[in-house]
Amino acid sequence: MKDTAILLPLAVGAAANLVTIFIHTLFVGATVWFIRRVKRLGRQGVGFWNDVGIVNVVIFLALLAHLLEICAWAALFVLCGEFSRFSNALDHSAVNYATLGYGNVIMSSSWRFLGPLEAANGMLLFGVTTALVFAVVQGLVQARFADLRA
DSSP states (O other): OOTGGGHHHHHHHHHHHHHHHHHHHHHHHHHHHHHHHHHHTTOTTSOHHHHHHHHHHHHHHHHHHHHHHHHHHHHHHHHTTSOSSHHHHHHHHHHHHTTOOOOSSOOOTTTTTHHHHHHHHHHHHHHHHHHHHHHHHHHHHHHHOGGGOO
16 A cells, blocks of 8 residues: 555544544533533432432443444445445444454455544543543542542
């Protein structure tokens, strides 16, 4: 592959990363809004099952964000002509995004570089999700147990 041939997939992958980061930023904003509302209503740390419900909402929002991001990559793969069916592109995208690396489908050499770009994107956004869920759980624990407050 020529050096210039990598520039198009790199530019397309960078644009896809920006789109998915934007989607994830919306998720983070929605989560912050939700947690602020829960806190304002005095529901933070009031009981085990209430806290379980709060964490479930946050994790559901995260899952929704990740699924939308996987769909965005899959749509890109279809637009690039790598897949004729969205379902196949979605399967390939999910494998890349989650860094499973099955290798059951390999894209053409022209667009193959999108795979590692999506994997890096997925790892970074899973990291953001992990940090956010941890912060939510930590806030719930500190709200419920006075002896664990900083």
